[in-house]
Amino acid sequence: METIIDIQHLSKSFGTHEVLKDINFSVKKGEVVCVIGSSGSGKSTLLRCINLLETPSGGEIIYNGKNILGNRQNLNTYRTHLGMVFQQFNLFNNCDVLNNCILGQVKVLKRSKDEAKDVAMKYLKVVGMDRYLNARPGQLSGGQKQRVAIARALSMQPDALLFDEPTSALDPEMVGEVLKVMKELAQSGLTMIVVTHEMEFAREVSDRIVFMDKGVIVEDGTPDEVFNNPKHERTKAFLQRALK
Amino acid sequence: MSLEWFINIITNNWPMFLRGAWMTLVISTIGTIIGALIGLIIGVINTIPKGNGGAKKWTLRTINAILTVYVEFFRGTPMIVQAMVVYYGSDLLFGIDMNRTFAAILIVSINTGAYMAEIVRGGIISIEQGQFEAARAIGMNHWQTMVHVVLPQVLRNILPATGNQYVMNIKDTSVLNVIGVTELFFQTKSIAGNNFRYFESFFVACIIYLVMTIIVTQILRFFERKLTGDANYQMLDDAALIRGPEQTK
Numbered sequence: 001m002e003t004i005i006d007i008q009h010l011s012k013s014f015g016t017h018e019v020l021k022d023i024n025f026s027v028k029k030g031e032v033v034c035v036i037g038s039s040g041s042g043k044s045t046l047l048r049c050i051n052l053l054e055t056p057s058g059g060e061i062i063y064n065g066k067n068i069l070g071n072r073q074n075l076n077t078y079r080t081h082l083g084m085v086f087q088q089f090n091l092f093n094n095c096d097v098l099n100n101c102i103l104g105q106v107k108v109l110k111r112s113k114d115e116a117k118d119v120a121m122k123y124l125k126v127v128g129m130d131r132y133l134n135a136r137p138g139q140l141s142g143g144q145k146q147r148v149a150i151a152r153a154l155s156m157q158p159d160a161l162l163f164d165e166p167t168s169a170l171d172p173e174m175v176g177e178v179l180k181v182m183k184e185l186a187q188s189g190l191t192m193i194v195v196t197h198e199m200e201f202a203r204e205v206s207d208r209i210v211f212m213d214k215g216v217i218v219e220d221g222t223p224d225e226v227f228n229n230p231k232h233e234r235t236k237a238f239l240q241r242a243l244k
Numbered sequence: 245m246s247l248e249w250f251i252n253i254i255t256n257n258w259p260m261f262l263r264g265a266w267m268t269l270v271i272s273t274i275g276t277i278i279g280a281l282i283g284l285i286i287g288v289i290n291t292i293p294k295g296n297g298g299a300k301k302w303t304l305r306t307i308n309a310i311l312t313v314y315v316e317f318f319r320g321t322p323m324i325v326q327a328m329v330v331y332y333g334s335d336l337l338f339g340i341d342m343n344r345t346f347a348a349i350l351i352v353s354i355n356t357g358a359y360m361a362e363i364v365r366g367g368i369i370s371i372e373q374g375q376f377e378a379a380r381a382i383g384m385n386h387w388q389t390m391v392h393v394v395l396p397q398v399l400r401n402i403l404p405a406t407g408n409q410y411v412m413n414i415k416d417t418s419v420l421n422v423i424g425v426t427e428l429f430f431q432t433k434s435i436a437g438n439n440f441r442y443f444e445s446f447f448v449a450c451i452i453y454l455v456m457t458i459i460v461t462q463i464l465r466f467f468e469r470k471l472t473g474d475a476n477y478q479m480l481d482d483a484a485l486i487r488g489p490e491q492t493k
Binding site: 051053076077078079080082083084086088089090091092093094096103104107108109130131132133134135136139149152153156 | 384392478
């Protein structure tokens with residue numbers, strides 16, 4: 001299968017603190033990759049480097065055969081091909097649910113308002129929020145906000161969707177509704193990179209697990225390989241703590 | 245002092261009071277609007293990401309430095325002095341004989357702009373970083389992010405401070421009498437100069453200023469409520485879902 005994103009020798013430092021060291025990994029079309037690891041291991045930074053919310057200090061990000069870091073002119077176009085779902089939802093506070101899903105389509109993709117509305121409705125239905133069109137972000141629960149945020153990202157019809165700990169800011173009872181939506185998306189063949197602490201979800205849904213520790217990728221394999229036969233001590237130690 | 249005198253002053257001089265009040269309103273309203281626009285533009289320019297260097301960075305730095313000088317100068321000097329400097333200076337230095345009303349609007353605008361620049365900057369800083377990131381993540385550039393996501397929220401947040409500025413402008417235009425602008429204070433001075441009833445004349449002016457500021461405050465409160473939006477929302481029922489969203493609004 002064709003590779004969508006290929007990351008080579010990626011590094012990132014904040015001042016003298018090296019957060020990512022020589023990261024190499026790639027994502028194929030239709031693949032669901034979960035990135036796990038303890039807090040501070042660099043998972044979120046890696047994800048934010050992929051769509052250049054953080055500027056990498058070194059290395060290459062090759063998207064559809066082109067090095068994105070070489071040509072920064074098309075940065076905004078590149079970002080439209082990658083959807084992002086944030087831990088803190090980050091819905092546009094000045095827009096209601098429908099307009100959150102329409103804004104990017106109309107202003108960035110230059111779709112007509114009617115077309116954008118149809119697309120938005122389609123994805124709001126997927127996440128089960130199509131009844132809340134007129135609600136403002138402040139009027140929704142955390143789980144509802146996150147589902148709208150997923151619909152907003154899907155409305156741009158990206159090649160891949162990046163999830164940055166999408167359930168970490170949610171009350172336990174709302175985690176389920178968001179994971180359910182994500183599971184359905186994974187099964188529908190969407191390419192997804194998910195940074196998560198939900199080990200059950202990672203094991204069940206992903207095609208590949210990437211385990212990170214102290215800024216490096218320690219292990220990269222199928223869920224079965226990583227969860228049942230981890231090769232490295234560090235992975236074992238982490239899983240022992242995480243799977244309790 | 246008697247009630248009779250108040251009535252006499254009003255009945256004899258109401259056209260002058262009205263013209264003065266109108267002039268005060270015109271200068272402060274236009275001045276506040278232009279000043280707010282100046283503040284918005286400066287606020288947006290000051291928050292453009294500086295990038296990693298090169299020509300863009302130095303251009304932005306230079307522009308920022310110039311804007312800082314502007315803001316500090318007009319916030320750090322009294323408007324009454326600015327009025328004298330601008331009005332007489334423009335004649336002496338550039339040979340421009342400025343229309344007094346134009347000069348008044350100019351001075352109030354640039355003065356308000358200096359204050360509004362700081363208010364807008366504060367408003368933009370107070371918007372959480374996540375809003376910028378979400379906009380960038382769907383491919384918006386700085387300009388689109390500002391216009392469609394950040395500024396609508398900033399406008400709502402800075403409206404009370406802008407209203408404050410507006411009310412201050414209504415009162416502070418009175419200092420423009422030093423360059424002979426025929427606003428309310430100037431007119432009242434003329435009226436009192438004729439009838440020698442200083443207390444009664446200025447008491448009338450006092451009431452007119454108060455009425456203007458109260459009305460303006462109420463109008464701004466109304467806009468604030470409008471921008472906050474409805475407290476409730478409508479859930480779509482099955483029928484509305486079948487019809488589609490177009491017909492529901």
